[in-house]
Amino acid sequence: MVKLKITFKYCIALYCITMLYASLHELVHHFAGYLICGDWGYKSFNYFATACEGEAKSWLATYAGPVFSFLMMYVGMYLLRKNESSYKSQLGFALIFAQMPVQRMIGPIMGFNDELYATTKLFGASTINTWIVIIVVWAICIPPLIQAYKAIQNKRPLLWFLLFSLFLPYILFGPFFVLFEHLMVERGVLDQTVIGIGLLFIINEIVTIILYWKTKKYLDPSDEAL
Numbered sequence: 001m002v003k004l005k006i007t008f009k010y011c012i013a014l015y016c017i018t019m020l021y022a023s024l025h026e027l028v029h030h031f032a033g034y035l036i037c038g039d040w041g042y043k044s045f046n047y048f049a050t051a052c053e054g055e056a057k058s059w060l061a062t063y064a065g066p067v068f069s070f071l072m073m074y075v076g077m078y079l080l081r082k083n084e085s086s087y088k089s090q091l092g093f094a095l096i097f098a099q100m101p102v103q104r105m106i107g108p109i110m111g112f113n114d115e116l117y118a119t120t121k122l123f124g125a126s127t128i129n130t131w132i133v134i135i136v137v138w139a140i141c142i143p144p145l146i147q148a149y150k151a152i153q154n155k156r157p158l159l160w161f162l163l164f165s166l167f168l169p170y171i172l173f174g175p176f177f178v179l180f181e182h183l184m185v186e187r188g189v190l191d192q193t194v195i196g197i198g199l200l201f202i203i204n205e206i207v208t209i210i211l212y213w214k215t216k217k218y219l220d221p222s223d224e225a226l
Helices: 008-037 056-082 086-098 101-110 114-123 127-151 157-186 199-219
Strands: none
Touching (some): 008 056, 008 157, 008 199, 056 086, 056 101, 056 114, 056 127, 086 127, 086 157, 086 199, 101 114, 101 127, 101 157, 127 157
16 A cells, blocks of 8 residues: 655656666666577667667567556556555555556557567558557556556545656656657767667666665655654
8 A cells, every 4th residue: 555645756766767777678678689589789769779779579579668657557557456565565566557557558559669669660551450459558558557546645636646656757758768769879979889789768767777776765755754
């Protein structure tokens, strides 16, 4: 069970965990591509290309990112169900929304997202394939979201649920992610690559990990934790 409270420190912690897992999602794509293709591709903040781009096996790397995000949602759900401590429950709650599940659910409906893109490349673009992706993604995402909603102890839990599922993680994390992508790809800022990964991405990942370990305690916004 979680009692949510939006504070400045909480927002910093939520930003860090969202940025961390968004970056890990991208790195899973990249490292899966290496394992599948046998060589490094290219990775920016919001784009990746495998060394065997276009081959059927390369699309498995596209699925790898969402699989990681889905697994992390279920880790979050597990922490919520165990309810061992206030901190672990808050961590589980944040972990679910750090994977941006609603984006994963809406993406195929709007005609984008890794899951739909890879499926289209492997099995062709068709209405039935689109609906299969939508149904599978929704079936995966709904249980953690239900668990998150049931865990909210605040008054008006639906409003809190909508705040986290539709707004807060995106508002905190989105502008920085887009800005870093623009700076590296469009402006050439620290765009040198190491094992195919842009240097600005690597620096951001290191900084995010450090900040996450220093701020993760603030995911529990109780007076005791602060």
